[in-house]
Amino acid sequence: MEWSETIKTAVAALNARRMRSLLTMLGILIGIAAVMLTVGLGQGTQQQITSQINALGSNMIIVSPSQTTTSGGFRGGGGAASTLTTADAAMLADPTVAPDIAAVAPISSVSGSLQSSSTTWTSTVVGTVPDWQTVRAREVASGRFFSTSEVDSAQSVAVIGSETATELFSSVNPIGQSVSINGQSFTVIGVLAEAGSSLSSNEDDTVLVPLTTFANRLSTSTSVNSVSSIYLSGKDADSLSAAYQQVQTALLAAHQVTSDDADFSVSTQASLVETATSVSGVLTLLLGGVAGISLLVGGIGVMNIMLVSVSERVREIGLRKALGATPAVIRRQFLVEAGILGTLGGVLGVTIGVVGAAILTLTLSIDVAVSVPVTLLALVVSLGIGLVAGVYPASRAAKLAPIDALRSE
Amino acid sequence: MTRMLSMRDVRKTYSTGVVKVDALRGVDLSVDEGDYLAIMGPSGSGKSTLMHIIGCLDIPTAGTYELDGTDVSKMTEKELAEVRNRKIGFVFQQFNLLSSLSALRNVELPLVYAGVPAAQRKQRAMAALDKVGLADRVQHRPGELSGGQQQRVSVARALVTDPALLLADEPTGNLDSHSTAEILDLFAELNGAGRTIVMITHELDVAQQAKRTVFIRDGLLNSTDALLAGTVQ
Structure with missing residues (x-):
């Protein structure tokens, strides 16, 4: 048939x-x-x-604080206090310590209530340094980013995300405008170019201020020198694992801990992608x-x-x-x-x-x-x-x- | 004259659980080419069993059965299917037409299983339907035809492969007297043209249309028992 x-x-x-x-x-x-x-x-x-994760930046390494899992040394006993400091960031920026690291950006953040002359808005306020731009691969659409000298002298200047700019100032040019962050007055000097939304937060709704200013005037932490995380970027993709090792080794030495009871964790973009x-x-x-x-x-x-x-x-x-x-x-x-x-x-x-x-x-x-x-x-x-x-x-x-x-x- | 069908001491035993039934107890039967044989018998006589074995729907428990020169008594199911397809044309009491198919498609069925190409299949089915006088009803479904017409379709289906034997099992059992006469005339005409026919029936006047009649009773054949014919009636 x-x-x-x-x-x-x-x-x-x-x-x-x-x-x-x-x-x-x-x-x-x-x-x-x-x-x-x-x-x-x-x-x-x-x-x-x-x-x-790839949009976060290129060749990025992230150091986050973590509680020790073993007996809990004196560092781990500090409750919510971060185990990372500006000294750690400064050490990692030293090319003799970590030669394959191109840029280091310590980060501290807090939720801030913003107030312009016309309206109020709530956003994430981040204290950081000019290297943040390199690490996160972000451009400034108008105005400028704050400089190292402005960080050193703890100026009250702010760079805001495009969405934050729209919410606070709508059609008015935000550059030169004054904004109050948690009751402290800042001058807007730049607006970031759009990045699109990321995993946890909207990258276009943010306020960046110099780390020193953040520590002096906005931080809720007891320790002036502590930071919530450190973002680093490697020189290139090939040396990323070497850079990862340098960061790990340097921090273990500085914190005087072994890798088993480390009070921080280092992850690369690749490892973040893998986990997710x-x-x-x-x-x-x-x-x-x-x-x-x-x-x-x-x-x-x-x-x-x-x-x-x-x-x-x-x-x-x-x-x-x-x-x-x-x-x-x-x-x-x-x-x-x-x-x-x-x-x-x-x-x-x-x-x-x-x-x-x-x-x-x-x-x-x-x-x-x-x-x-x-x-x-x-x-x-x-x-x-x-x-x-x-x-x-x-x-x-x-x-x-x-x-x-x-x-x- | 060629021997078309030859049975020697054919026996068939069914065992249904503990009970053993000897349906056929040594049947000898010969049918020559061009013969028209009627097999009569009361129910329970082994009539149906004999029809199944003649039609290669079942194989005997013992004895030999040659159909058109081939021993079919030890064949596998696949071989039996091929023998049925090539050598036997069935006409059933219930017509057994597929209700979803047209008369033409019903008649084509045996050719489908024989692997005949579509064009040739249609041509041969048309010719067979023409032979039974239904050339104008080829696209009708069985439900749209009278009982007599349906039985003529099944005769056409039986003839379409040009089989060695036309085997009819109570072909007029479901028909009125007019249709019965029609079918019997058709059989007579086919036999006149040389077709070998074996017909199982329990009606004497139907059996009388055949050239000869054999009687089956308790699993044995008796071709001369005129008294038996009376009791059947």
Whole structure:
């Protein structure tokens, strides 16, 4: 029997029970669409996290304070006080200590209530140094960044993000305007170019002031010299791991601790990306697994309906056998029916998945990735599920004795 | 004259659980090419079992059965399917047409399983339907045809492969007297043209249309038992 005839007969049989075929396909459809959307969402999130971390700057190393995990030395006993100081930053800036480091930017931050002549706004206020621009790869759109001498003399100047500028001054040119930060008066000298939103905070809604001024007038910390983290940039990508080692070694020596009870942690952009993607990878796997179970249930639905179909069509099977259909031909007939159910369900599922991904991308502002390999895999999997689900019903049909089949009413 | 069908001491035993049923207890039967044989018998006589074995739908427990020169008594299911396809044309009491297919597609079915190309299939099916006088009904579904017409479609389906044997199982059992006469006329005409026909029936007037009649009772054939014919009636 030709393949075209087998397919034609299968389509006719499915068409004769249209409602049932559609409902059966629905099981596969939902499973495939769910897998595609969860995997796409996971991949999209990973891409977004990666691009956001990469947007932080280039060849970046971040030193953050951490509590010691062991007995807790005298440094760890300080509660919320940071273990990092401006002295650490100054040491890392010394080329004899860390030759592969190009720029060092100690950071302290606080939530600030801002007040211009016309309005109030709340934003993150960051104390740092001019190297921040290098480390974070940010440009100034208008005005200028504060200088080293302004840091040294603790001037009350501020550089603000583009969004902060819009909120505080709307259409007025912010340069030269006065802004009150937590009750302290500052002069705006520059506005940053737009960066887009990052992981945790909006990079365009921020206020930068000299670190010294921050320590004197804004800091809530008890220690004037402490900073909340230190951002560094390596000379280039190739020497980044060497730079990482230099920072680690220098800080361990300066803090007089071993790596086991270090009171700080050093991470690179690559390690941040790795951590973030491994977390979202596990989440994707978990969600994909749940969606996969619904696909399995869909497959069981196909098997169930094929079994019903075989027992309903015992007489037809008997007749076909009497007319010369071999067991192999009957088996193939039912396998093709199950395969078509699976594949059509898969095609519809992929369609729903693609449309759903587009809708999610628009509404969630997360890029839901639907790749061609995933789509093809989904189609192959749905065909496979159909065929696997069809094996048992098809072999039951093939094994029916023609006389029993013809006798059945 | 060529021997079309030859059975020697054919036995069939069914075991349903503990009960053993000897449905056929040593049947000898020969049918020559061009013969028209009626097999009569009451229910439970082994009539259906004999029809199944003649039609290669089942194989005997013991004995030999040659159909058109081939021993079919030890064949596998796949080989039997091929023999059924090539050598036997079935006509059933229930017509057994597929209701979702047109008359033409129903008649084409045996050719589909024989692997005949589509164009030739259609041509041969049209010719077979023409032969039974239904050339104008080829696109009708079985539900749109009368009982007599449906049975003529199934005769066309039985003839389309040009089989060695036309095997009819109570072909008039579901028909009114007018349609019965039509089908029997058709059989007579086919036999007149040289077609070998074996017909299972329990109606004496139907059996009388055949060239000869054998009777089956308790799993044994008796071709001369005129008294038995009376009891059947």
